[in-house]
Amino acid sequence: MLRYIIRRLLQMVLAFFGTTLIVYYMMFQASGDPIQALAGEKPVNEAVRAKLTAEYHLDEPFLVRYWYYVKGLLTGDLGNSLSGGRPIAEVLAERWPTTANLALYAFIFVVILGVGAGVIAGIRRGGIFDNTTLLLTLVVIGIPSFVLGLTLQLGLGVKAGIFPVTYMEERDGQFGLILPGFILGSLALATAVRLTRTSVAENLRADYVRTAKAKGLAKRRITIVHVLRNSLIPVVTFLGIEIGNLMGGAIITEGIFNVQGVGFELKKAIDIEDGPMVVSIVSILVVIYLLANLLVDILYAVLDPRIRYE
C-alpha cells in the first residue's frame, strides 16, 4: 500500500509539471499582448509597460519565464497578480475558504438528497418515487447549470425574495450560500441519484442478498449493512472525484451569485488575461484533483477488502 501511494505521488509530480507547462504556455504564448489586455481599450503608458515587462520577465524567452515561475513555485512564491500587483497567495487565501464553504453545501446536497433519493428509488424500483426522480434528474441533467442558476435566481431571489439574490457574507452569512450550493451541486446530485439507484437495484438481486433473506435476517439489516455497503463503492468513486470538481470553484455559479470564491477570481483573471493568476489557480486545482483521485483509490481498498494495491 505504501509503495503504491509513493508511486502515485511521483506520478503526480510529473502530471503537475506537465499541466502547468501547458497552461503557462497557453496563457503567455498565445495571448498577444498581456499588458494591453489588462488595460482594455485605453493605451498603456510606457512607464507601466516597462515596469510590468521587467517584473514579469515578459521580454525574455518562454522557457526562461517558465523557469522563473517554477523557481518561485518551489520556493513557495506564487508571484503577484498582473492586475493590481497583489500577492497571489494572499488573494487565494482569501478566496478558498468561501469556495470550500460553498462546496460543502453542494456536497451535502449531493450526499443527503442525491444518495438518499437514489437508495429509496433503488429499493422501490418501478414505483412512483422512482419514476418521479427519474424525470426530475433527467430535467436537471438536461438543463445547463447557468440556465438553472439564472432561473432560480430570478424566481426565488428577485421575484419571491426567499433567497438572497447575490451573496454578501456580512449580510447573508451562511444562508446566502444555500441556493448557490444547490445549483453547484445539482448536476452531481442528479448523477448521484441515478448511480446509487442502479447500484442498489442491482445489489438487491445479488445472490448474497437472497442468502441473507433465506437465513431470516431482518430486511432493514440486509439493506443497511449488506446492500448499501456494496452499492456505495461506485458512488464513493464518483463523490471523491466530485470533491475535486467542487473545490475548483464554480466559474458559472459563483459568477451568477457574485460569490467571491476561486471560480470568481479565475473568471476575472481569464477575462483580463492575468496570466500569473490563472496559472497559479489552475496549478493548485490540478493538485487538488490529483489528490482527490488518490484518495478515492485508497478508499476503494478500505471499502472493499478484495481490492489490493501492490
Added chain:
Amino acid sequence: MRVRKIAALVAIPVVATAALAACGKGEDKGSGAGGGGTVSIGIAEPKHLTPTNVNDSSGGQVVDSLFAGLTKVNPGDNKIVLDAAEKIDTTDSKTWTITLKEGYTFHNGDKVTAQDYIDSWNFGAYAPNGQEGNNFFSRIDGYKALNPADKKATPAAKEMTGLKKVDDKTFTVTLSQPFAEWKAVMSYNVFYPMPKAAFADIKKYNEAPIGNGPFKMKGSWEHDKKITVEAYDGYKGTKPKVKTVEFRVYQQPTAQYADLQANNVDVMTAIPTESLGSAKGDLGDRYKLSPSSSFTFLALPAYNPKFTNPEVRKAISMAINRQEIVDVVFKGTRKAADSFVSPVVPGYVAGSGGDAVKYDAKKAKEILDAAGGLPTGSLTITYNQDGGHKEWVDAICNQLVKNLGIKCVGAAEPKFADLRTKAQAKTDIGAFRMGWSMDYPSMESYLQPLYSAKGSSNYYGYDNPTFDSTVAAGDQQATSEGAVKKYQEAEQILVKDVPVAPLFFGQNVFGHSSKVKDVFVDARSRVDLLKIDTK
C-alpha cells in the same frame, strides 16, 4: 423575514443551524427615513486606489469620493470649475500659478499644502514607480528627465523642474509647451494630492487611501467585496447628503442587474446590453439615461490601399444609416454621431461632422462611383468579440452591401488587444471598430489622441500636418475659449478627410433602487456623490 425562515426550514436537513443564525443579519439596514443614510453603488474591482495609479472607471469612482482636486468637472454641464484651488492664473497658458483654498485637510488631520501636490505629481511622473497616470504629467516641464528613453536606465531626476513651490498655499506649474486646456487636465484624478504618510508605504496606502475629499475610508479595501467610505466631517467643500457610501464589487453585470431588480443595490451605472430590451419594463421609472462621453467610430485606416482616397472613406461613412441601428440594435440607448467629438465637451456643435455623417444612400453611391469604386469591391469590418459589437457591425455591413453594392463581412478578433496589435502592424484587417471616452472635458481630449499623427490611439495612421498644427495652435491660446475656436477649425479638416466614420455617442443607461433619489451619472459614468440622497 418569515418567508426566509420558512425557506430555511425547507432547506434544512442540510443547514439548519447555520442558516437560522445567519438569518438575523439579513435585514437591510442603512437607508433610514428622511435622507442622510447609506447608499450602495455597484462597481467592478478597481485595479488600484492610489490616485496617480488610477485609470479605470471603478477606481476613478472611488477616488473621486476620497479626494478633492484643484479643479473639477461640473457634473451637469461638464464645465471646469475650481474645487480645492482658490484661483488658477496664467497669461500665456505655459506658466500657471495655483493658489489653494484655506482649510482643506487630509483625513489624518494634516493640512493640504502646495508641497503635497508637488510631491504627488513627482511621484506619479517618476518612471520607475510605473504609475498608470504617468503620461498625464508629460506636459510639465522636466518630465523627460524622470522618464528617460532607455527604459532600463535610472532617471536623472526625481523632481520635475516645472513644479515650484512659492509658499505653503501657492505653487507654479510650468509646461514645456503652452496648453490652454491645462485646467481641464488637472481635473483628472491623477492630479489629486497625497499626504506625506502615503509615500512612506505606498502599498499600504493603496489599501486605505487618505484623501482630502468629502468622504474618507471606513476600514480598508475589502478586495473583490466592497469599499466603504463615510462623510468626512472636516471637509471644507460642498458636503455630501449621504453619510456612507458602499461601493460593492460585482464581477458580472448580470449579477449586479439582478440585485438592482431586487432593490438590493442602490445604483448601477451601466445596465448590461442583454438586459436593455427588458430594463424599462423591469425598472419602470428607476430606469434612467444621461449623456456619456463615449464615442464609437469606424476606423478607415489610411495605411490600407482601399481607404487611401478620402472620397471612398466619405462614401462609406455616408452610406451608414446610424439612426436605424440606434433604434433597432441599441433600442434608443445611444445617439447617432454627427461630429468627430462627443457632445459633452465644450465646443461641440451639432451637425459639425457635415455631409459625411449624414445618411444619404444615393449620394454615397454617386461619390463612390465617381471615385472609381472601392478597390477590390469588398470590405471587412473587424471588431473585438468580447464587447458585444457583432450585432451592429453586421448591421452596418448589411447597409453597406445594400447602399453601395459592395461586399462586406464582419470579422471578429478575440480581444481589443489583438485588434490593436494587428492594426499597429498594419495588417489588412479592413475597417475596424474603435471606442473612446474622454479623460477631461475638452475637444482636445478627442482630437489629439485620436486624430493627430502621434496620437496615442491613432492606430489607423491618419497623418495630416495641417490638422496637427491647427490643434497645436489651439493649445497655444491664452484662453480656453480661444483654444476651442482653433479646435473647431481643426475638426473641419477632419470633415474633409474623414479619417474615421463617426458612428454613435454613448449614453449612460443606469438604474437605481427605490430607496434613493437625485441620482445622476455624469459624462465619465460616475455617480454624483454630492447630490445623491436616501429617501
